[in-house]
Structure formats: structure tokens, C-alpha cells
Amino acid sequence: MPHMRPRNSPKDARRVTQSFLLKKSGAWQPRGLWEDFMVPFVGIASGLGAGDAGCGEAPLFLHQHSDLLKEIEHEWVDIFFADDFPEDPYERCSTLFQAIAKKVYQVHKSKGYLISIGGDHSCAIGTWSGVAEAIRPSGDLGLLWIDAHMDSHTPETSESGNIHGMPLAALLGYGDQRLTQILTNRPKLLPQNVALIGVRSYESGEAALLQRLGVRIYFMEEVKARGIGEVMKEAMEIVSRNTAGYGVSFDLDSLDPRLSPGVGTPVPGGLDPEELLASFSCFYEHPPIAFEAVEYNLALDRDLITAKLLVRILERASDFCPSATLLY
Numbered sequence: 001m002p003h004m005r006p007r008n009s010p011k012d013a014r015r016v017t018q019s020f021l022l023k024k025s026g027a028w029q030p031r032g033l034w035e036d037f038m039v040p041f042v043g044i045a046s047g048l049g050a051g052d053a054g055c056g057e058a059p060l061f062l063h064q065h066s067d068l069l070k071e072i073e074h075e076w077v078d079i080f081f082a083d084d085f086p087e088d089p090y091e092r093c094s095t096l097f098q099a100i101a102k103k104v105y106q107v108h109k110s111k112g113y114l115i116s117i118g119g120d121h122s123c124a125i126g127t128w129s130g131v132a133e134a135i136r137p138s139g140d141l142g143l144l145w146i147d148a149h150m151d152s153h154t155p156e157t158s159e160s161g162n163i164h165g166m167p168l169a170a171l172l173g174y175g176d177q178r179l180t181q182i183l184t185n186r187p188k189l190l191p192q193n194v195a196l197i198g199v200r201s202y203e204s205g206e207a208a209l210l211q212r213l214g215v216r217i218y219f220m221e222e223v224k225a226r227g228i229g230e231v232m233k234e235a236m237e238i239v240s241r242n243t244a245g246y247g248v249s250f251d252l253d254s255l256d257p258r259l260s261p262g263v264g265t266p267v268p269g270g271l272d273p274e275e276l277l278a279s280f281s282c283f284y285e286h287p288p289i290a291f292e293a294v295e296y297n298l299a300l301d302r303d304l305i306t307a308k309l310l311v312r313i314l315e316r317a318s319d320f321c322p323s324a325t326l327l328y
């Protein structure tokens with residue numbers, strides 16, 4: 001299967017294999033071929049939804065330290081920034097998410113895959129609104145939400161008022177209209193097509209919303225009892241069962257802060273990074289159609305421990321880019 005690109009394989013060998021497959025399929029084109037192998041990266045350099053600029057630096061940090069990403073044949077298609085005005089964060093977020101969603105929509109339509117790098121987790125509203133509308137003609141979007149939190153507040157239930165605590169509710173169609181009506185007026189996700197993994201810190205209002213909607217939540221307790229491998233596989237089945245494709249929204253705070261310190265809102269008792277990476281192997285069977293990694297906070301990292309984990313996760317996520325299979 002062409003999307004199963006082994007890590008550390010010689011790049012030329014990989015190209016030869018893919019050229020052969022393209023020739024065989026009759027889609028061989030001598031020019032402009034290699035551009036198709038670039039994994040599209042969309043950066044969202046904003047911490048506006050967290051009220052903390054810290055995690056807004058991640059895309060710029062990765063862009064500037066391209067040696068970290070040398071194993072990934074990628075291209076930054078855009079890096080988004082939040083405007084300084086107006087003062088109202090909802091207005092600024094809404095403008096930002098509209099721009100992200102438009103770009104993500106275009107990129108997904110043409111490439112069939114992308115990796116979005118936040119930023120605080122509110123950027124998920126832009127990313128997944130774009131992906132959901134891009135695949136709408138084929139069906140609904142499923143989403144795996146890997147996070148220590150539920151991120152399912154509405155302005156009425158949120159104590160902090162921070163928008164990065166609201167993106168999943170907004171994508172389900174609940175909350176301020178400036179967040180729920182990005183690109184289109186309809187909800188971007190149906191509750192039965194969503195699963196959360198790694199949750200261990202939440203408030204009653206958001207939990208009540210998800211419970212009422214019947215969203216499947218794999219709390220950390222269940223993950224520990226059953227193992228992340230089994231849970232990931234089951235969750236993947238939920239989000240892919242009735243959908244045209246599913247995405248993965250990965251919040252770095254899902255990881256245990258002892259093993260990954262560089263996140264904005266650390267919560268003890270999280271996922272083991274090695275076990276999580278190993279659990280992604282179930283995606284090869286049915287690959288995601290987009291991937292998002294958020295909430296990396298450089299200022300809180302130690303010796304780039306979390307940055308290096310983020311890079312390994314992005315490497316793995318890049319393996320699912322179906323660049324060659326699209327041309328069949």
C-alpha cells in the first residue's frame with residue numbers, strides 16, 4: 001500500500017516505488033510530480049484562544065528549525081496569525097478561523113490530506129470546519145479528539161471564558177455563532193461520529209453537554225485499564241463507521257506532563273508518548289484524512305523534550321498522506 005511509507009527509508013527508493021506505481025496506473029507525468037509528495041502543513045501561530053501567546057509560537061519555531069522536520073517531505077502552505085484588533089476575542093478568533101477554514105478547504109480539496117499545527121486548541125474550529133466542508137459531498141466527517149480536557153464548553157458554562165475550552169462544542173454546533181458558523185451555518189460534526197481519548201480534567205457543564213449528546217469519551221481511567229492500543233482501535237471504528245473520513249485532533253496535553261512538559265495546561269496522569277505512538281499503527285488499516293497537533297508551549301518545555309515528541313508525532317502523521325494513492 002503506497003501510503004505505508006516506512007520511516008527512515010531512503011527517499012530515492014521511495015520515489016522509485018511511487019513512480020512505478022504511477023506508471024502502472026497510467027498516471028505518470030514526468031513534470032511536477034514531486035510536488036505531490038510534499039505533505040501540506042498549515043501553521044496557526046495564535047494563542048488567542050488560550051489568552052496566552054506561549055503556544056502560538058510553535059509553528060514559527062518549527063518553521064525556523066527546519067532541521068527538526070528533515071525526515072518529512074513537507075511544505076508550509078500558510079502560517080496564520082491573529083489580528084490585534086478588535087478587542088473582542090470572539091471577533092478576532094472568528095476572523096482567524098474563517099481564514100484558516102478557507103485555506104484548509106482548498107488544500108484538502110486539492111491534496112486530500114493536510115497537517116495543521118497550532119496554536120492553542122481553538123484553531124481546531126478553523127481546521128475541522130474546512131475539512132468537514134471539503135468532504136461534505138462524500139459524507140460526514142469523523143473526529144478523534146485526543147486531549148486531557150473535553151474542550152466542550154459554551155460561553156454559558158465556561159468559567160474562564162477561554163475559547164480554547166470551546167472548540168469541540170462549537171464544531172458540534174453549540175456556542176457563540178461566531179464560532180459555530182465558520183464557512184457554513186451547519187454543525188461540522190455529528191455527536192455519534194466523535195470520540196475523545198485521554199480525558200482527565202473537565203467541568204460539569206461541558207461533561208453534561210457531551211453526555212446529553214451521547215459522545216463516546218474514553219477517560220484516562222478506561223485507557224489505563226484497557227490499554228491505549230485497544231482503545232484507539234475501538235475509537236477509530238466509531239469515528240470511521242458512518243463517515244466519509246475521519247481526522248485526528250491531537251492536544252499535546254493528553255500526554256503525561258512528566259514525560260512531556262511543554263504544554264500550556266498540564267494535567268498529571270496522562271498518556272505515555274511511546275505507547276501512544278505505537279497505537280497509531282492501527283491507522284494504517286484505515287488512515288485519517290487530516291491531522292492536527294496543538295498546544296505545544298516552547299516556554300514551558302525542557303531540553304526540547306516535547307518538541308521532539310511533537311516532531312515524531314508529525315513524522316508518523318505524515319505517513320498517512322495519501323499522495324500517491326490519490327492519482328489512481
Ligand SMILES: [Mn+2]
Nearest residue numbers: 121147151251
Ligand atoms: Mn485541548
